[in-house]
Amino acid sequence: MTDQAYNFAYLDEQTKGMIRRAILKGLAVPGYQVPFASREMPMPYGWGTGGVQVTAACLTPEDTLKVIDQGADDTTNAVSIRKFFQRTAGVAVTEATTEASIIQTRHRIPETTLSAGQILVYQVPIPEPLRFLEPRETETRKMHELEEYGLMQVKLYEDIARHGQIATAYAYPVRVEGRYVMDPSPIPKFDNPKLSGSAAIQLFGAGREQRIYALPPYSDVVSLDFDDHPFTASKAAHDCALCGASDSYLDEVITDDAGGRMFVCSDTDFCGGRRAGGHLGALGVAGAL
Amino acid sequence: MGVMDMKLAPPDQAEAPLLSVRDLGKMYGERIGCADVSFDLYPGEVLGIVGESGSGKSTLLSCLAGHLQPDQGQVVFQTATGPRDTVTMAEAERRRMARTDWAFVHQNPRDGLRMGVSAGGNVGERLMAIGARHYGDIRAQAIDWLGRVEIRPDRIDDRPRAFSGGMQQRLQIARNLVTGPKLVFMDEPTGGLDVSVQARLLDLLRGLVREMGLSAIIVTHDLAVVRLLADRLMVMKDGHVVEQGLTDQVLDDPQHAYTQLLVSSVLQV
Numbered sequence: 001m002t003d004q005a006y007n008f009a010y011l012d013e014q015t016k017g018m019i020r021r022a023i024l025k026g027l028a029v030p031g032y033q034v035p036f037a038s039r040e041m042p043m044p045y046g047w048g049t050g051g052v053q054v055t056a057a058c059l060t061p062e063d064t065l066k067v068i069d070q071g072a073d074d075t076t077n078a079v080s081i082r083k084f085f086q087r088t089a090g091v092a093v094t095e096a097t098t099e100a101s102i103i104q105t106r107h108r109i110p111e112t113t114l115s116a117g118q119i120l121v122y123q124v125p126i127p128e129p130l131r132f133l134e135p136r137e138t139e140t141r142k143m144h145e146l147e148e149y150g151l152m153q154v155k156l157y158e159d160i161a162r163h164g165q166i167a168t169a170y171a172y173p174v175r176v177e178g179r180y181v182m183d184p185s186p187i188p189k190f191d192n193p194k195l196s197g198s199a200a201i202q203l204f205g206a207g208r209e210q211r212i213y214a215l216p217p218y219s220d221v222v223s224l225d226f227d228d229h230p231f232t233a234s235k236a237a238h239d240c241a242l243c244g245a246s247d248s249y250l251d252e253v254i255t256d257d258a259g260g261r262m263f264v265c266s267d268t269d270f271c272g273g274r275r276a277g278g279h280l281g282a283l284g285v286a287g288a289l
Numbered sequence: 290m291g292v293m294d295m296k297l298a299p300p301d302q303a304e305a306p307l308l309s310v311r312d313l314g315k316m317y318g319e320r321i322g323c324a325d326v327s328f329d330l331y332p333g334e335v336l337g338i339v340g341e342s343g344s345g346k347s348t349l350l351s352c353l354a355g356h357l358q359p360d361q362g363q364v365v366f367q368t369a370t371g372p373r374d375t376v377t378m379a380e381a382e383r384r385r386m387a388r389t390d391w392a393f394v395h396q397n398p399r400d401g402l403r404m405g406v407s408a409g410g411n412v413g414e415r416l417m418a419i420g421a422r423h424y425g426d427i428r429a430q431a432i433d434w435l436g437r438v439e440i441r442p443d444r445i446d447d448r449p450r451a452f453s454g455g456m457q458q459r460l461q462i463a464r465n466l467v468t469g470p471k472l473v474f475m476d477e478p479t480g481g482l483d484v485s486v487q488a489r490l491l492d493l494l495r496g497l498v499r500e501m502g503l504s505a506i507i508v509t510h511d512l513a514v515v516r517l518l519a520d521r522l523m524v525m526k527d528g529h530v531v532e533q534g535l536t537d538q539v540l541d542d543p544q545h546a547y548t549q550l551l552v553s554s555v556l557q558v
Contacts, residue, residue, distance in 0.1 A: 157413055
């Protein structure tokens with residue numbers, strides 16, 4: 001049951017209205033960072049205050065919420081945010097990607113393809129892709145306004161010059177609908193192709209930086225690259241040790257002090273679903289779900 | 290001024306001026322930044338602007354290069370599609386021009402370089418800004434330009450922090466000239482360098498200007514620099530142009546009292 005001390009989904013209705021206006025503006029101008037009056041939330045900055053506010057503004061009593069942290073449903077951040085909304089909104093929660101109407105995520109896109117009607121909410125630490133190259137906000141805004149994105153390319157150039165390849169592995173910059181360059185939040189670049197043409201609505205919330213941006217369904221999202229160094233979505237060159245999947249993003253888990261390690265799907269729901277369906281990896285145990 | 294204008298016969302009368310400045314003025318509140326500045330700059334010509342500190346020469350240069358918005362006057366630049374007033378054109382267009390047709394060499398290389406980005410990245414930035422997306426091509430051009438400004442190709446991945454002052458300044462020049470601009474603005478390009486490094490830089494600049502057929506506007510307080518580089522000279526005092534003419538003429542036979550003072554103030558070794 002909803003704790004009666006709180007308004008539905010914690011935030012007051014005026015605040016939710018303000019955030020919804022920012023979201024609608026963001027959807028109207030894909031990739032553009034819309035400033036909004038971010039509120040203090042009962043959690044520290046960097047723990048997903050932006051994502052939580054966006055989720056709160058989108059939630060209705062009929063929604064089913066899923067929260068993941070690095071792909072997993074059972075890590076601290078995911079558990080505490082899920083409990084937060086159970087208590088303040090009383091909504092149904094799930095771990096199944098297909099059953100959720102709203103998914104709040106930290107740094108991953110679920111492996112299961114999202115469908116129309118779903119909303120994916122990203123937690124964003126630093127929304128400005130040009131920030132580490134140009135520290136002045138006045139200047140970066142001007143660069144977005146005038147589409148001056150040569151500097152973003154300089155970053156990739158530096159990668160190749162220093163490492164022989166584009167070494168940026170997460171928060172890999174993308175260009176949306178041929179217009180705005182956008183930070184996709186620190187998702188691995190393995191997930192970048194899933195940003196493009198998704199049937200779901202994708203919303204990005206940065207609480208500390210007070211910015212919201214969005215990708216409407218079926219947006220065209222292109223990862224930046226060079227003609228002779230094209231973008232590649234990379235992952236560890238292994239199969240999942242538990243479910244045997246060869247096409248999912250993997251976490252490396254250290255198993256002992258003697259160099260032992262295993263690679264497992266970072267998306268726990270995807271991995272569990274495969275094991276329940278009879279797929280088994282090298283270290284997997286049948287029926288381990 | 291009538292007599293003065295006749296002396297300033299441009300190199301080729303049939304050619305249209307590359308830059309045509311009329312009645313340019315900039316006020317800082319009650320104080321004059323620069324006022325009533327008018328001149329024409331023809332393709333391939335180098336114009337020196339000299340004057341003491343606070344005479345308005347840097348203000349003038351900033352207004353010409355679009356870094357400052359002048360209060361009045363016109364700055365008409367001969368673009369590929371005909372003459373355009375850069376004061377009234379849209380900012381997007383002006384900034385695009387600043388990346389392609391213009392170059393700006395700052396006195397302090399730190400203002401003109403990205404200190405956290407390698408030499409190659411610094412040179413390549415303008416190429417990437419105008420759409421170059423082939424890493425190999427960009428790098429080849431960067432190496433070519435480092436060579437032209439006498440920086441060894443094996444320094445391409447070093448950051449400017451690891452360079453000497455003279456090298457930083459040469460890198461800044463390479464970074465600016467890589468897109469083949471028509472007009473270069475230079476603000477005290479040799480300031481803060483010791484004399485032997487200055488001499489080599491001047492030699493390099495003179496070669497590049499001639500080789501690429503660049504037009505340049507050089508602001509300096511160093512009369513030796515303009516003697517070497519500039520075809521024409523403008524002397525500024527208190528925001529006004531007090532004398533202009535051919536460089537040798539102005540320096541050897543200064544007419545205005547202030548120019549006479551300026552020329553006679555140069556220390557002889």
